[in-house]
Amino acid sequence: MEKILTKNWDTPNSHGIAAYLASGGYASLKKIFAMTPAQVIDEVKASGLRGRGGAGFPTGMKWGFVPKNTGKPIYLCVNADESEPGTFKDRAIFEKDPHMMIEGVIIASYALGVRTAYSYIRGEFYQQWKIMEQAILEAYEKGFLGKNILGSGFDLDLYQHRGAGAYICGEETGLIESLEGKQGKPRNKPPFPAVQGAFGCPTVVNNVETLAALPWIINNGAAAYAAIGVGKSTGTKLWSVCGHVAKPGVYEVPLGIPFKTFLADYCGGMWRGRSLKALIVGGSSVPILTAAEAMTLNLDYESAQAAGTFLGSGGMIVIDETTCMVRALENLAMFYHHESCGQCTPCREGTGWVEKILHRMCHGEGRTEDIALLLNLADNMQGKTICALADALAMPVRSYVTKFRSEFERYIQLGRSEFPEPEWN
């Protein structure tokens, strides 16, 4: 398989501009400057590229929503807030090939008429922020950023904006609020960011991986990209794999390959030869799959949806037979309660109540009616808030409780887990 996003990762000093230029980096710029911005958008539309942050929305279509000639500046925000549990793929791009993302930012900015782009990186990624600062400096020095890029007359500034610890800033309007210097509380939509985003101006928010795919698409053509993958799931996807696999890590594969093959060929199979119990395929917020469901799953957007889940961010969490699903759900409830921004009651209160109920269950004080109560709470959280954070807990609650119901019942009955605490080493 041809590598697109990871092709330079094994090169020494792959994060530096010398290695990037040697690999043909920034070649796409000459090509786009010979095209009109509309032609660039059409090319990206034709590639079928979909947003890699989680929603899987077609990138070219998202760009198409930006109104023309409003007289206002248009902003591009790179979403490098990567905070969905299980997800660490954008971090790898920052560490191993920051220039590929910068080149993507230039392509997107040219297509959209952006003159100022911001890359919003989570505060904890300090080392990755430093690597990107250096890469941006190098790109300015070579004339790929700044005024009159490569004599094209196109100007672009790219600034990094460092977050400070808030999962919610990965939600695109939360990100925009945070960029504006406020609490990262998501906005009601409409208006969508494409119309009224950062600083009241049209804004596109794109994920790091989405942008990093653009140079290859421009260099090789939309048709070549669309030929990879399956159906409407075109191209390759980065999977960050964690949990109980022999080789956790970040892997690039064409969309559509079977999970079973991926687990065996890329992840080295299960950790310590144990059996699979469950799979969280795309970050902790998506509905969980049982081992049987996972083993027949193909890793593309449509197959995931048909299986009742989502590819999400590509943060794959593999769970083995020794794991207690009640405690796993408790762990997630704590996360989402901690990260709820607090502005919508169903989320602020709901995530807290779910956490409390699971805490009492885990402390041997669960009640028989708690299972129904959890499902009832999930119904009262999902789809009733400004952003999807409440859904991000409601979906795990419903799927864990439904698919592993007997484990919850046994836990309540026994007052303790039948499974050991996860081992350290």
Place this chain on the structure above:
Amino acid sequence: MAFVFTPEQCDRIESLCARYPTRRAAILPVLWMVQAQDGWISPDAMEAVAAILQITPAAVYEVVTFYSMFERKPCARHHLQVCRTIGCWLRGSQGLVRHLEERLKIKPGESTPDGRFKLSTVECLGSCGTAPMMQIGNDYFENLTPLMVDTLLNELK
């Protein structure tokens, strides 16, 4: 003691403000500048940030309190932040926390009396494939084993 920005810091802040259409947007980078210098963000510093960005102290306070990485009290020299979320949990973060509790004789949220270590559990740090792990200052320490933790604790003075 009142917090005062140096002339160099003022210049730096002006160059940060120039990146955005509003001065307020520079608040996160300016707060990071304060915390990098002092290790925390004091009420006096918040007032100084408000004044230089021409916003109310309340606007600064609401931001400082919203983001979990900003410290509102002086912190121990080494803040051990152990990821407790699912990826690390599946690979033994509870054992790692317990090990640190035993070694340091403190619980998460507490500091050692000599001001050397603070122990915290934190939410997913995007290091799930190299679990268990912790962040200390600006650095990640990944794929931790008991031996690595003990060596690290001895090295951090």
